[in-house]
Amino acid sequence: xxxxxxxxxxxxxxxxxxxxxxxxxxxxxxxxxxxxxxxxxxxxxxxxxxxxxxxxxxxxxxxxxxxxxxxxxxxxxxxxxxxxxxxxxxxxxxxxxxxxxxxxxxxxxxxxxxxxxxxxxxxxxxxxxxxxxxxxxxxxxxxxxxxxxxxxxxxxxxxxxxxxxxxxxxxxxxxxxxxxxxxxxxxxxxxxxxxxxxxxxxxxxxxxxxxxxxxxxxxxxxxxx
Numbered sequence: 001x002x003x004x005x006x007x008x009x010x011x012x013x014x015x016x017x018x019x020x021x022x023x024x025x026x027x028x029x030x031x032x033x034x035x036x037x038x039x040x041x042x043x044x045x046x047x048x049x050x051x052x053x054x055x056x057x058x059x060x061x062x063x064x065x066x067x068x069x070x071x072x073x074x075x076x077x078x079x080x081x082x083x084x085x086x087x088x089x090x091x092x093x094x095x096x097x098x099x100x101x102x103x104x105x106x107x108x109x110x111x112x113x114x115x116x117x118x119x120x121x122x123x124x125x126x127x128x129x130x131x132x133x134x135x136x137x138x139x140x141x142x143x144x145x146x147x148x149x150x151x152x153x154x155x156x157x158x159x160x161x162x163x164x165x166x167x168x169x170x171x172x173x174x175x176x177x178x179x180x181x182x183x184x185x186x187x188x189x190x191x192x193x194x195x196x197x198x199x200x201x202x203x204x205x206x207x208x209x210x211x212x213x214x215x216x217x218x219x220x221x222x223x224x225x
Contacts, residue, residue, distance in 0.1 A: 053137025054082040054105070056130045058144050066122035066151030066177065071098075071115040073130030073141055075105045080134040082106070086115035088128035092143055100130070121207060122151040123178040151177035153204070167217040168225070172199070173209040180205050185214045187225055 059072040071086045084100030100113040113130065130141035154175040162169040170185045183199035199212040219225065
């Protein structure tokens, strides 16, 4: 605040932002000159904006399947070209990432961004967040979670073994895809089958291919099954 008889010269500047002398010269042009009568008594408290990093917001995941999901978020680049990724993983340490779509955001408006995930484990909870990086800093969105759905078991029929006059061992593999799966083997003289037997082991659990088998007896000799 300036008061009393002049002339006055700028001796200091108070602001919550960091600025330099050149900025003061450009903004007020008060250096090395006396204040006019109109300027006497005025309080100079000009707030100059500082460059800031991107503003990012994590949003709810969509299109969640047993092994896929779409991650969503928004980015305001604050007028600095911003690279966008989604981090994800089984914990808040994440450990994996995918590029956002779009991968680069510019301008000063809120822009929706998505990220497609594949190869996920079924019936599993994942943590994720959006991340934006530009010349002014790095911003991480809030942590969110989603849980993949159950998947039907993946089964493969393999060749029969130990084939004798009236018996055989039927074989296959089962990946339970994270859910306990009861296993049976169907057989018969046509693709209508008509007979079945529990497999060993059954049920099958876990997320790996497990070998299963079943011994069938009482078969007709010289017959295609």
